[in-house]
Amino acid sequence: MRVLGVDPGLTRCGVGVVDVAPDRSARLVYVGVVRSPADARIESRLATIAAGIREVLAAHRPDVLAVERVFAQQNRNTVMGTAQASGIALLLAAEHGIPAATHTPTEVKAAITGYGAADKLQVQTMVARILRLDALPKPADAADALALALCHAWRGSGLASSGAQGPLTPAQRAWADAERASRR
Amino acid sequence: MRVLGVDPGLTRCGVGVVDVAPDRSARLVYVGVVRSPADARIESRLATIAAGIREVLAAHRPDVLAVERVFAQQNRNTVMGTAQASGIALLLAAEHGIPAATHTPTEVKAAITGYGAADKLQVQTMVARILRLDALPKPADAADALALALCHAWRGSGLASSGAQGPLTPAQRAWADAERASRR
Numbered sequence: 143m144r145v146l147g148v149d150p151g152l153t154r155c156g157v158g159v160v161d162v163a164p165d166r167s168a169r170l171v172y173v174g175v176v177r178s179p180a181d182a183r184i185e186s187r188l189a190t191i192a193a194g195i196r197e198v199l200a201a202h203r204p205d206v207l208a209v210e211r212v213f214a215q216q217n218r219n220t221v222m223g224t225a226q227a228s229g230i231a232l233l234l235a236a237e238h239g240i241p242a243a244t245h246t247p248t249e250v251k252a253a254i255t256g257y258g259a260a261d262k263l264q265v266q267t268m269v270a271r272i273l274r275l276d277a278l279p280k281p282a283d284a285a286d287a288l289a290l291a292l293c294h295a296w297r298g299s300g301l302a303s304s305g306a307q308g309p310l311t312p313a314q315r316a317w318a319d320a321e322r323a324s325r326r
Numbered sequence: 327m328r329v330l331g332v333d334p335g336l337t338r339c340g341v342g343v344v345d346v347a348p349d350r351s352a353r354l355v356y357v358g359v360v361r362s363p364a365d366a367r368i369e370s371r372l373a374t375i376a377a378g379i380r381e382v383l384a385a386h387r388p389d390v391l392a393v394e395r396v397f398a399q400q401n402r403n404t405v406m407g408t409a410q411a412s413g414i415a416l417l418l419a420a421e422h423g424i425p426a427a428t429h430t431p432t433e434v435k436a437a438i439t440g441y442g443a444a445d446k447l448q449v450q451t452m453v454a455r456i457l458r459l460d461a462l463p464k465p466a467d468a469a470d471a472l473a474l475a476l477c478h479a480w481r482g483s484g485l486a487s488s489g490a491q492g493p494l495t496p497a498q499r500a501w502a503d504a505e506r507a508s509r510r
Contacts, residue, residue, distance in 0.1 A: 183425070183426070184416055184426070184428070185391075185416040185417065185419045185420040185425070185426040186420055188413055188416050188417040188420060189417055189420035189421060192417055192421075207369075212406055212409075213406070214398045214405045214406060221398045222396055222397070222398060222409050225396075225406050225409035225410055225413065226409055226410065226412060226413025226416065227413065228410060228413075229372055229409065229410025229411065229412075229413040229414055230413055230414070230417055232368055232369040232372050232410065233369065233372040233373055233376055233414055233417075235369045236369040236370055236372060236373035237373060237376075241367070241369070242367070242368070242369040244368070
């Protein structure tokens with residue numbers, strides 16, 4: 143399954159594409175950040191974000207798009223721009239004929255690290271291990287986009303949402319795989 | 327000047343087009359509501375809203391699009407969907423090569439009724455008078471879209487934001503015109 147993860151934002155919108163095999167192993171296909179200038183008009187910024195996401199959709203043809211679910215309670219100045227960018231990402235999925243899904247930050251952290259309150263460095267570290275990257279994916283928006291894509295692939299399997307179904311949760315298994323790989 | 331006003335929403339998105347002359351008189355061109363089913367997937371709902379706004383853009387070729395500015399503080403359940411729909415409207419303006427603007431509900435009420443805390447019925451009543459409609463525009467989302475479009479045309483002239491520049495504010499003048507028209 144090829145998943146495009148989008149960490150929505152106006153100044154920096156993270157986009158990451160991963161291939162996830164039925165055995166849950168994952169491979170990095172593409173990662174990047176779409177930026178728009180803070181002093182541009184809002185409609186122009188959204189068009190820049192849309193153009194960047196469209197390029198990734200056209201170049202990598204994902205099967206599904208996963209975007210971070212934005213909450214009004216995240217009472218930052220930027221929350222409305224973030225919500226608008228997430229709406230753009232969802233619209234583009236529909237227009238490309240692929241399904242979209244949203245996941246909360248807590249769901250993403252839990253899927254990737256096994257711990258819903260994990261910090262950014264833990265998430266980045268796990269993303270790098272799962273994808274066998276030589277360095278942490280940067281900036282954080284890019285890492286978050288990859289984490290979202292991985293979270294979707296794992297949760298989407300219908301197993302990831304319950305850690306009680308096997309001896310290891312997907313995240314624990316990924317940790318174990320990554321640890322094993324790093325000792326080779 | 328032809329203005330498309332958009333009152334963003336997922337369940338009901340109001341769209342209204344008005345022509346506003348240099349003397350500030352206004353004429354209704356089109357008003358409607360784009361709806362999307364509450365039980366559809368979010369990406370499909372946003373695509374439905376986008377398709378509806380695109381139809382209006384193509385049919386009526388406005389010079390500018392005005393959309394209600396959404397605040398996170400409006401802590402309703404629907405605020406994120408509203409923000410996403412507003413992002414779609416802004417994106418479509420950019421993609422059609424026309425400028426977009428946002429106005430707050432208070433700005434709209436003040437421009438239309440002269441009173442920033444006016445209630446919905448006052449706004450609907452004034453919109454109907456300004457556009458010489460036989461009945462109040464309904465539903466409220468449609469009236470709000472028309473009010474946004476009128477607000478933009480009047481404020482955009484560079485005079486409407488200050489009531490001190492003449493004996494009458496634009497809203498007062500519109501009231502006066504409407505009153506005169508209704509006595510004819």
